[in-house]
Amino acid sequence: MARTTGSDGEKTEAAIREAATALIAHHGYEATSMRQLAAEVGVQAAALYRYFPTKEDLLFTLMLEHMEALLAAWGGTHAHAGSPAARLSAFVGNHIAFHIERRHSTHISNMELRSLSPERLTRILKLRGAYEKELRAILRDGAETGAFDLDDVGLTAMALIQMMTGVIVWFRPGERLSVAGVTETYLAMTMRLVGATTGREEPHVHQHAELRA
Amino acid sequence: MARTTGSDGEKTEAAIREAATALIAHHGYEATSMRQLAAEVGVQAAALYRYFPTKEDLLFTLMLEHMEALLAAWGGTHAHAGSPAARLSAFVGNHIAFHIERRHSTHISNMELRSLSPERLTRILKLRGAYEKELRAILRDGAETGAFDLDDVGLTAMALIQMMTGVIVWFRPGERLSVAGVTETYLAMTMRLVGATTGREEPHVHQHAELRA
DNA sequence: GAAATAATTGAACGTTCGTTTTATTAATGC
DNA sequence: GCATTAATAAAACGAACGTTCAATTATTTC
Secondary structure (H helix, E strand, O other): OOOOOOOOHHHHHHHHHHHHHHHHHHHOOOOOOHHHHHHHHOOOHHHHOOOOOOHHHHHHHHHHHHHHHHHHHHHOOOOOOOOHHHHHHHHHHHHHHHHHHOHHHHHHHHHOHHHOOHHHHHHHHHHHHHHHHHHHHHHHHHHHHOOOOOOOHHHHHHHHHHHHHOHHHHOOOOOOEOHHHHHHHHHHHHHHHOOOOOOOOOOOOOOOOOOEO | OOOOOOOOHHHHHHHHHHHHHHHHHHHOOOOOOHHHHHHHHOOOHHHHOOOOOOHHHHHHHHHHHHHHHHHHHHHOOOOOOOOHHHHHHHHHHHHHHHHHHOHHHHHHHHHOHHHOOHHHHHHHHHHHHHHHHHHHHHHHHHHHHOOOOOOOHHHHHHHHHHHHHOHHHHOOOOOOEOHHHHHHHHHHHHHHHOOOOOOOOOOOOOOOOOOEO
């Protein structure tokens, strides 16, 4: 037996990426074997090596694409001008939407960093740093103009990112809350956390509608 | 070769626990081999099985002790009475102190859950649930008495825990910030996040001193 | 000081791992 | 329709894995 009828390189590679993302997210990189992955794709293990020279190459590819997609998603929002509050709002919305939609690759990119070689780890961390820098810039602007009231830009950025990314730990689509509802609540928490002034000292604006899925 | 001079079961078991915590936190459970662990302890791999019947038993032991210690630490604060703000403040302080001190076992208990058998996973998750319930109770009391102003008790609890536990990702003792400084900043962020009223509508109290290590 | 027990070694077991090699067949270009 | 290339299967590689077992020595008990 050899080449099978209807076999197509592009389709196979896409299937490998997809299956690998799901398997590694569920069982972890070390606990996922190439044979298990191959079985999921419906192919022999040796066939995987036509697309990814090593297991680590596959992991790195998944992570790199995830980080680049994250930066691209934020860059595509065109929300880099305007008030700090507006920009922060856009950042939160984009972050939560992206991470919920890409729960599996987010899990991988956050949990499997130790399985990368030092050079590749550095490469991924550089992209992550660039992303976090975007948030710090917003917070710094807000702190300087008085739109926000916070102690430490770096700590606040980390706290916000951990808080927002943490959504993927418990959020399951179609359960109690909708994406829009979660985003709205997290947006309100974010604005309070950074001590955002609501313009002309209005009382806090809370919109409770649409919180349920 | 057999029993070595000065060998002591209790000491060996403690050494195994310690080495396992560090190794698994650094390289992950699946990537840590029994031989590697044995070498770190200074013993042959077979000796480990005198203390832990399987590798998973070892992992479970580490996790169970971590969760029980976490609950015990909170229970030992005797801060279960008083105003919601005071209780929340105690909770944040205890949570951050505990997690910084036990970074390694926290990492394990958060990241290696998938390596547990279903029954043991349930057991650990039950303890985690009990801990989170403590926070929700504080938030609910605060929301009902008007001390806090928040949208959703459950979501706020998850956001706070993710935010606080996230400290272990970037915090390194002896670097820019002290534990006290981090705790103070996180306490301020927490209080703003839950919309805590500062009693008689005082302006926000910010204490910037002692933030540096 | 002999007997019982505690602690550990060293070797081995079967299995699974990531990966390589070789052969074979499907699709493509001329 | 023949040669070439793309895609895969099948089998094998050595290494490492978790774990077991028998033998051996230190310590404790009486």
